Amino acid sequence: xxxxIGLEVMKIATKPRSYIGFLAIxxxxxxxxxxxxxxxxxxxxxxxxxxxxxxxFEGNILNGYLVALIILSTLIIQIPLLIALVTxxxxxxxxASGTIxxxxxxxxxxxxxxxxxxxxxxxxxxxxxxxxxxxxxxxGVILFGTGDLVALRSDGLVVLPADDVLWRFGxxxxxxxxxxxxxxxxxxxxxCFSDNSIGPIxxxxxxxILFTIIGTMDVPVLDRIKPFLFTTxxxxxxxxxxxxxxxxxxxxxxxxxxxxxxxxxxIATYRFTTKDILS
Amino acid sequence: xxxxxxxxxxxxxxxxxxxxxxxxxxxxxxxxxxxxxxxPNGAGKSSTIRMMLSLINPTAGExxxxxxxxxxxRKSILEKIGSIVEKxxxxxxxxxxxNLLIFATMSGVSVxxxxxxxxxxxxxxxxxxxxxxxxxxxGMKQRLGIAQTLIHDPELIILDEPTTGLDxxxxxxxxxxxxxxxxxxxxxxxxxxxILSEVELIATRMVIINKGKSMxxxxxxxxxxxxxxxxxxxxxxxxxxxxxxEASPWSKSAxxxxxxxxxxxxxxxxxxINRILMQGSLKVYGIESRRKxxxxxxxxxxxxx
Numbered sequence: 001x002x003x004x005i006g007l008e009v010m011k012i013a014t015k016p017r018s019y020i021g022f023l024a025i026x027x028x029x030x031x032x033x034x035x036x037x038x039x040x041x042x043x044x045x046x047x048x049x050x051x052x053x054x055x056x057f058e059g060n061i062l063n064g065y066l067v068a069l070i071i072l073s074t075l076i077i078q079i080p081l082l083i084a085l086v087t088x089x090x091x092x093x094x095x096a097s098g099t100i101x102x103x104x105x106x107x108x109x110x111x112x113x114x115x116x117x118x119x120x121x122x123x124x125x126x127x128x129x130x131x132x133x134x135x136x137x138x139x140g141v142i143l144f145g146t147g148d149l150v151a152l153r154s155d156g157l158v159v160l161p162a163d164d165v166l167w168r169f170g171x172x173x174x175x176x177x178x179x180x181x182x183x184x185x186x187x188x189x190x191x192c193f194s195d196n197s198i199g200p201i202x203x204x205x206x207x208x209i210l211f212t213i214i215g216t217m218d219v220p221v222l223d224r225i226k227p228f229l230f231t232t233x234x235x236x237x238x239x240x241x242x243x244x245x246x247x248x249x250x251x252x253x254x255x256x257x258x259x260x261x262x263x264x265x266x267i268a269t270y271r272f273t274t275k276d277i278l279s
Numbered sequence: 280x281x282x283x284x285x286x287x288x289x290x291x292x293x294x295x296x297x298x299x300x301x302x303x304x305x306x307x308x309x310x311x312x313x314x315x316x317x318x319p320n321g322a323g324k325s326s327t328i329r330m331m332l333s334l335i336n337p338t339a340g341e342x343x344x345x346x347x348x349x350x351x352x353r354k355s356i357l358e359k360i361g362s363i364v365e366k367x368x369x370x371x372x373x374x375x376x377x378n379l380l381i382f383a384t385m386s387g388v389s390v391x392x393x394x395x396x397x398x399x400x401x402x403x404x405x406x407x408x409x410x411x412x413x414x415x416x417x418g419m420k421q422r423l424g425i426a427q428t429l430i431h432d433p434e435l436i437i438l439d440e441p442t443t444g445l446d447x448x449x450x451x452x453x454x455x456x457x458x459x460x461x462x463x464x465x466x467x468x469x470x471x472x473x474i475l476s477e478v479e480l481i482a483t484r485m486v487i488i489n490k491g492k493s494m495x496x497x498x499x500x501x502x503x504x505x506x507x508x509x510x511x512x513x514x515x516x517x518x519x520x521x522x523x524x525e526a527s528p529w530s531k532s533a534x535x536x537x538x539x540x541x542x543x544x545x546x547x548x549x550x551x552i553n554r555i556l557m558q559g560s561l562k563v564y565g566i567e568s569r570r571k572x573x574x575x576x577x578x579x580x581x582x583x584x
Binding site: 003004007010011014015016097098099101102103104105106107108109274276277278 | 329332333334335336353354355356357358360362364365366367368369370371372373381382384385386387427
């Protein structure tokens with residue numbers, strides 16, 4: 001199984017499209033960090049204007065930690081697209097290119113092939129997230145230094161001491177990994193139903209957009225389904241910057257996200273192991 | 280050639296919606312056969328081959344390969360099969376060498392680069408091992424497809440249209456390679472092809488299918504010998520020749536083709552036909568007899584219509 005996963009990782013690594021995500025993240029982070037470096041104070045005044053009369057800030061508020069948090073808040077919404085671009089192609093790309101005909105005549109079970117692709121997709125997702133986190137945090141700290149983190153939440157403000165911040169970024173990226181793996185499993189599932197690469201990628205994004213819209217609509221009838229939409233729980237990483245941590249909320253979100261992964265991969269497994277290869 | 284069955288297809292059926300692609304098909308491939316799998320477009324050849332390779336699931340029927348049910352022993356059976364299904368496709372951004380290493384690994388064997396290079400040399404791709412597939416021509420991909428079937432040294436090779444898109448030299452090379460694999464390596468080969476003359480040259484046994492059903496199965500030699508010869512007679516006046524032969528038993532199949540008449544008759548009938556034409560004061564410039572798979576194939580299809 002390890003060798004098959006290795007081959008799947010190698011296939012991803014040798015495709016030019018796999019680097020679009022890394023390049024896009026690097027460009028976007030560079031632009032944001034440059035903009036904040038040049039005009040950060042004005043930006044900070046803008047976002048803190050509502051609480052300026054209540055609070056007095058002293059010290060380096062615009063530090064690397066805050067910059068990293070701003071970047072994560074901005075980019076985490078776009079990351080699913082970059083991931084689906086690769087993972088939505090894992091099965092359908094083989095069908096489109098015809099290589100699936102050779103692949104599935106080999107003495108290896110279809111389930112192994114699918115789960116190796118899932119594992120490879122998971123490795124790619126992890127690398128994208130590590131790249132995002134290390135660039136946001138690393139470059140942020142180099143350019144802006146460290147300090148206490150002032151995390152603005154919709155319901156208030158959390159100030160976290162500098163020595164209490166790094167593990168929270170680690171935890172936030174970890175729970176983000178779980179939520180992005182939902183996207184990976186969703187796009188892989190859709191990939192099992194398609195013989196072209198574009199369909200699963202677009203459908204994944206369409207589902208995320210639809211669920212996000214449902215999540216933001218204040219209509220009572222939709223309130224019942226909102227807790228079960230994976231998009232509702234994709235922003236749970238922000239809870240890692242609460243003080244104290246809302247462990248129960250994080251745990252239930254993680255369970256719902258894992259359940260989504262299980263359901264999507266269950267459907268994908270059934271489809272992939274029973275489908276007729278006609279391409 | 281032995282009488283050990285390698286592939287046994289029994290009452291195979293495949294239905295797509297309302298369309299029956301394969302209809303109660305049965306045939307047997309024996310060890311050491313070069314087995315021709317023939318039929319017109321849409322006859323059900325590809326569907327059958329895909330079922331033999333577990334790419335699609337049969338609606339009904341049984342497939343046994345190496346004496347085991349494909350349904351229950353998929354892995355151990357596929358370990359001993361090399362195949363091309365329709366056109367061979369590879370990872371275009373990878374080299375031929377890398378592609379073969381991937382498929383060898385997926386076949387459960389560990390091969391050295393030396394082995395990869397040997398196989399590529401065998402199919403005439405020496406010197407192009409490191410080239411990316413996106414730079415390969417169609418013919419080169421066909422050759423690489425054959426290499427892919429051989430990389431794990433299988434006992435049974437299933438080739439679906441292996442010469443499509445090849446130039447004449449390429450077709451000859453593949454023909455010689457198939458004969459080498461049969462004669463020198465003892466492989467059993469199933470060959471699906473539209474090029475009937477190729478199949479005729481190398482196949483030992485064959486099945487002809489149409490609309491998913493078997494129309495004829497057996498030794499190529501026996502099947503062709505069971506039919507009359509196609510005799511082409513070059514005469515100075517084909518119309519008069521047709522009139523002279525009107526009362527003969529061969530008139531039913533006789534027709535004019537340019538300056539010749541073509542008819543179906545047994546080998547021993549040739550002198551009698553020649554005598555009738557000579558007695559009618561016709562100049563006979565030549566009599567050519569042939570027994571071609573193409574004629575047999577077309578005759579079977581016409582009978583089916």
